[in-house]
Amino acid sequence: MRPLLMIPGPIEVSPAVVAAASGPPPSHVSAQVIEAFGESLEMMREVFCASPSSQPFVVAGSGTLAMEMAVVNLIEPGDSVVVVNTGYFSDRMAEMLRRRGATIEEVRAPSPGAAPTVAEVGEVLRRVRPIAVFTTHVDTSTGVKIDAAAIADLGKDLGILSIFDGVCATAGEEFLMDEWGADIYLTASQKAIGLPAGLALLMASERAMMRREELKTPPPMSMDFHQWLPIMKAYEERRPSYFATPATTLIMALQVGLKEILEQGMANVFERHQSVADGMRAAWHSMGLETLTDPHLVANTLSAIRYPAGLDATLVSEIAKSSVIVAPGLHPECKTEYFRVGHMGYTTLRNDWLETSVLAVSQALSAKGHVNSLDKALEALRAHIG
Ligand code: PMP
The missing domain is CATH 3.40.640.10 (Type I PLP-dependent aspartate aminotransferase-like (Major domain))
Structure with missing residues (x-):
């Protein structure tokens, strides 16, 4: 696949x-x-x-x-x-x-x-x-x-x-x-x-x-x-x-x-990106994850997510085992501390892809021993994306 x-x-x-x-x-x-x-x-x-x-x-x-x-x-x-x-x-x-x-x-x-x-x-x-x-x-x-x-x-x-x-x-x-x-x-x-x-x-x-x-x-x-x-x-x-x-x-x-x-329509495009970003962030928070970004400054086009305590960049390859590719950190001062998930453009219209991404992160976290509930994460996402 x-x-x-x-x-x-x-x-x-x-x-x-x-x-x-x-x-x-x-x-x-x-x-x-x-x-x-x-x-x-x-x-x-x-x-x-x-x-x-x-x-x-x-x-x-x-x-x-x-x-x-x-x-x-x-x-x-x-x-x-x-x-x-x-x-x-x-x-x-x-x-x-x-x-x-x-x-x-x-x-x-x-x-x-x-x-x-x-x-x-x-x-x-x-x-x-x-x-x-x-x-x-x-x-x-x-x-x-x-x-x-x-x-x-x-x-x-x-x-x-x-x-x-x-x-x-x-x-x-x-x-x-x-x-x-x-x-x-x-x-x-x-x-x-x-x-x-x-x-x-x-x-x-x-x-x-x-x-x-x-x-x-x-x-x-x-x-x-x-x-x-x-x-x-x-x-x-x-x-x-x-x-x-x-x-x-x-x-x-x-x-x-x-x-x-x-x-x-541009207004709908911007609104959709907002709902999707809200949904993805709600899903990450329900898994006990935090963003690198100051909550007042978060963009709608991607999530920059801190690895939870005890986990590291190997989470990115664990996520790839579910056939979802996310990106490692990029900022030179802290790139080993977080990973990034993009949610922009055509992707925002595909609820199935957004859910698959949440599922991949949830499964990878579980495989690494970080307890989380996929059901709660999907529920949090769906509350925003309809
Ligand atoms: N500016 C920003 C904000 C970017 O995200 C990127 C690419 N990630 C660039 C500039 C450079 O664009 P490109 O890689 O297409 O040259």
């Missing part, structure tokens, strides 16, 4: 997405790719809750490329930036900014699973007055979700660009890009968007696009908004064009994946 993939990305995808991603590779200038690309860009604005004037980019690559595109198109050597650091992926963003030659001030979480307060971020932004503030919406290493609305609001008030890494959040956590006034929201295809890995997705506000115009140090060619803008415009106008070959098979799948999300 093929194991069920319950890591925080890549995730299980829908049968329609599998079908769309399985066809013979089409040309990048074929009518079907032009239509799929154009429609996907239009749908992206809705999924990202972005304004009609914002600019979507879809480029072959992963979330890391999307992060770097944000860095090199908005920042140049000598610029002052602030990084709100909640874990492993904020460290990565800071390193990219350092390599671009920015002067960085970090507002760091006091410990893994925590986050700086909005007041702390505001104090630093008022003192430093940077060009931009970079924040990880959901840090996949700790399960921490930051108050993105409040940080975007600070950016808007102070005239500071706000950039959010939504790789573990976009289409899973509420993010109202237009309403909140955020400048970049970026993600990758293999998370809540519900595709295989291979696409970097990024939405830029008008302010962000204007910032690119001001740069004196151009970005590397393959990441430059200037190179990609005419291509994105052409696809939206349903015209063929070429700068660098797009991942055509994944573009066909993107059209299907985004359509499936929009058919549910």
